[in-house]
Amino acid sequence: MANILVVDDELGIRDLLSEILNDEGHSVDVAENATQARLARNESGYDLVLLDIWMPDTDGVSLLKEWSMTGLLTMPVIMMSGHATIDTAVEATRIGAFSFLEKPITMQKLLKAVEQGLQRNVPAPAAAAPVAAPGKVVPTFTPTGYSAPVVASVAIAAAAADAAPNAHQGFDLDRPLREARDGFEKAYFEFHLAREGGSMTRVAEKTGLERTHLYRKLRQLGVDLTRNKKN
Incomplete structure (x- = not known):
């Protein structure tokens, strides 16, 4: 604790x-x-x-x-x-x-x-931020600490570099960041709900969320909780 x-x-x-x-x-x-x-x-x-x-x-x-x-x-x-x-x-x-x-x-x-x-008792002095070449994005934070603009830039750059026609995975990257993220999260949860037959317990285990927070998130995203229920 x-x-x-x-x-x-x-x-x-x-x-x-x-x-x-x-x-x-x-x-x-x-x-x-x-x-x-x-x-x-x-x-x-x-x-x-x-x-x-x-x-x-x-x-x-x-x-x-x-x-x-x-x-x-x-x-x-x-x-x-x-x-x-x-x-x-x-x-x-x-x-x-x-x-x-x-x-x-x-x-x-x-x-x-x-x-x-x-896990880190005392934060060590932060190193100077790396200098990026023109047009390149340099992540400067821990994996949990990347700012959204950096993540968005990396994702868009990766999509642009991929010549495959479905590189964007069906998501509209031209939308505002929060709308695009909500769209991804909704698709993510709908995928797991369908795969687990609508079982909230198994989806909670798969996604690492507690059931209370999972319900709250699904309601926020407007996910239909009855569509994937097994008969």
């Missing part, structure tokens, strides 16, 4: 992350802004911090820099944002952030990032 601090100004996100991490057996404290996060950090030694970048008082990158300069960055910090640019994420990793998660955060990516962060 680890002591984890979740810092986010959105109540729904704080509650969701706390619920998931508590289910995994961790002890979770929450803070809705940098002021509360400072107080919590001064009073407790955390094993890991999930820190939102955009907050109303002090942004997460500034708070991360403050902790780094005052010797308080003694735990892995995973940055979170739904609006950050690649430059912002790179800056955070240079300051000392362990990795970066783009919102909305899936449970699998969250738990993977937390697991990897907890």
Whole structure:
């Protein structure tokens, strides 16, 4: 069990992350802004911090820099944002952030990032970001921490490089990123539901999601839960 601090100004996100991490057996404290996060950090030694970048008082990158300069960055910090640019994420990793998660955060990516962060007691200084040749994309984060624009660029570049007529796997890559991702996730879950005869238990095992979170995700994506039920 680890002591984890979740810092986010959105109540729904704080509650969701706390619920998931508590289910995994961790002890979770929450803070809705940098002021509360400072107080919590001064009073407790955390094993890991999930820190939102955009907050109303002090942004997460500034708070991360403050902790780094005052010797308080003694735990892995995973940055979170739904609006950050690649430059912002790179800056955070240079300051000392362990990795970066783009919102909305899936449970699998969250738990993977937390697991990897907890395996690293003290974050080592981040290496300088590699310089990319013109027109090339260089991933600069851990496997769980690639920002969505980087992932999208790599995926599109790979599709463009593949001359096969079905290289895009039937997905419309000309849509906004979140719509394209939702389309992929819906097809992914529908595939597993069909293969498992509509068994939510087996689909949960295959996808690594708890049944409660799986139901929530399927409803969010508009997946028909009755279509693949065995008669």
